[in-house]
Amino acid sequence: MAAALSSRFLKTVRCNRLASVYQNGMMRYSSSVPSDSDTHDDFKPTQKVAPGSTDSLKDLVENDVKENPVMIYMKGIPEAPQCGFSSLAVRVLQQYNVPVGARNILEDPELKNAVKSFSHWPTFPQIFIKGEFIGGSDIILNMHKEGELEEKLKDVSANQKSQ
Amino acid sequence: MVTKEQVEASLTSKLKPIHLEVTDISGGCGSSFEVEVVSEQFEGKRLLERHRMVNAALEEEMKEIHALSIKKAQTPQQWKPSQDSATQPKDA
Numbered sequence: 001m002a003a004a005l006s007s008r009f010l011k012t013v014r015c016n017r018l019a020s021v022y023q024n025g026m027m028r029y030s031s032s033v034p035s036d037s038d039t040h041d042d043f044k045p046t047q048k049v050a051p052g053s054t055d056s057l058k059d060l061v062e063n064d065v066k067e068n069p070v071m072i073y074m075k076g077i078p079e080a081p082q083c084g085f086s087s088l089a090v091r092v093l094q095q096y097n098v099p100v101g102a103r104n105i106l107e108d109p110e111l112k113n114a115v116k117s118f119s120h121w122p123t124f125p126q127i128f129i130k131g132e133f134i135g136g137s138d139i140i141l142n143m144h145k146e147g148e149l150e151e152k153l154k155d156v157s158a159n160q161k162s163q
Numbered sequence: 164m165v166t167k168e169q170v171e172a173s174l175t176s177k178l179k180p181i182h183l184e185v186t187d188i189s190g191g192c193g194s195s196f197e198v199e200v201v202s203e204q205f206e207g208k209r210l211l212e213r214h215r216m217v218n219a220a221l222e223e224e225m226k227e228i229h230a231l232s233i234k235k236a237q238t239p240q241q242w243k244p245s246q247d248s249a250t251q252p253k254d255a
């Protein structure tokens with residue numbers, strides 16, 4: 001059922017803007033390059049943070065949320081979310097003309113744990129706006145419906161150079 | 164595997180809800196739930212804090228729950244109008 005659900009979401013997702021931001025904004029870390037689960041070890045990113053170095057992962061998360069006015073930690077990537085909730089959150093954020101930084105936590109269990117302990121939040125997706133933890137998909141959808149998200153993102157879109 | 168009853172029991176004992184609805188949306192695979200909670204304890208709390216309270220109440224269960232969607236986390240005052248009209252309560 002879960003698989004059917006997410007593939008249904010996939011069809012409706014439009015990610016052009018997110019895709020470019022994802023690449024421009026995130027590739028420099030090269031720790032979350034999308035890869036197939038059956039990719040041979042030789043081809044996996046080599047810059048993974050060593051196990052146990054939770055401090056540097058915490059720094060990485062801190063840096064992410066500082067440098068990206070809108071940052072989402074999700075299952076899959078904006079172009080191809082691997083969970084209905086992540087897909088929903090991405091689609092909500094796409095309604096606003098803002099660049100979104102994204103990381104795929106399925107790529108890296110260490111990162112997943114680091115994000116969870118950073119926000120004290122047990123599930124994904126997790127959304128940060130201007131460094132502030134916002135919540136998951138239920139909250140972002142609620143804020144969207146209530147008009148709070150528009151308010152929050154107003155100066156984010158204003159601050160962006162036109163693309 | 165976490166059951167609907169376990170989720171209900173934990174939320175009932177920790178949040179003392181006046182209305183609680185737990186729906187198993189797993190379709191038989193994994194453990195996925197949708198919850199609606201109406202509790203006095205949400206009074207004066209932002210949505211994020213309310214969700215944190217629900218997450219905390221289900222701390223043990225969350226280890227096994229694959230997906231939890233909190234459809235509602237309202238105070239009794241917020242909940243009442245939506246019962247009659249089935250529309251979104253606007254408290255702003």
